Amino acid sequence: MPKFRNLINAVSLCMIAAIAAAAAETGRRVIIYDSVATEVALPPASLAGVGTGDVWVTFAELKRATRFVLKPQGVCRDELCFPVPKGRRQAFLSRQSSTTWFNLSEFARLLRQPVAFDPEQSVWYLGPRPAEQNGYLLSLLAPDFTLPDMNGKPHSLKDFRGKKVLLLTWASW
Secondary structure, three states: OHHHHHHHHHHHHHHHHHHHHHHHHHOOEEEEEOOEEEEEOOOOHHHHOOOOOOOEEEHHHHHHHHOOEEEOOEEEEOOEEEOOOHHHHHHHEEEEOOEEEEEHHHHHHHHOOOEEEEOOOOEEEEOOOHHHHOHHHHHOOOOOOEEEOOOOOEEEHHHHOOOOOOOOOOOOO
16 A cells, blocks of 8 residues: 555656646746645736745635635634734735735745745745644654564554553664
8 A cells, every 4th residue: 555655646746747847838836735736827027026935826826726715814724714914914915906916935934834946947835834744743642553573573553552662763864
């Protein structure tokens, strides 16, 4: 099963790379959010220089790329809602002609999401929020795994639940 999952991840990355390359050729941009690549339009020139490396999107693109929508109580997705700080609304929103643009990069900074930007390909990758990154740390429950001992006998972490365990790890890279 893990090999199949790795194959799916590799295929997904290849597809995302192809979408990014095609978008760069057409002058469009790509946002990768929750491992899904979404092509979005270029913002007006007046926003292009605001916050170097920031990605501005329309509300329709925000919803399509991230499933977040702007509501009176904040930027929301399902039951999750993040208020936009009142004193910083201009950093998040900009009205250009008849369209309101949303600064997705500023939103990521608010949520402390890691962001990687490739200016050559016009691709933004927004990583998981800290709450998602540290799910195991917040619950203080390590994920279960099974490894063989020196004699080849398999041992699972779940076999030691309720007992103190010291895990030593090592990597060669």
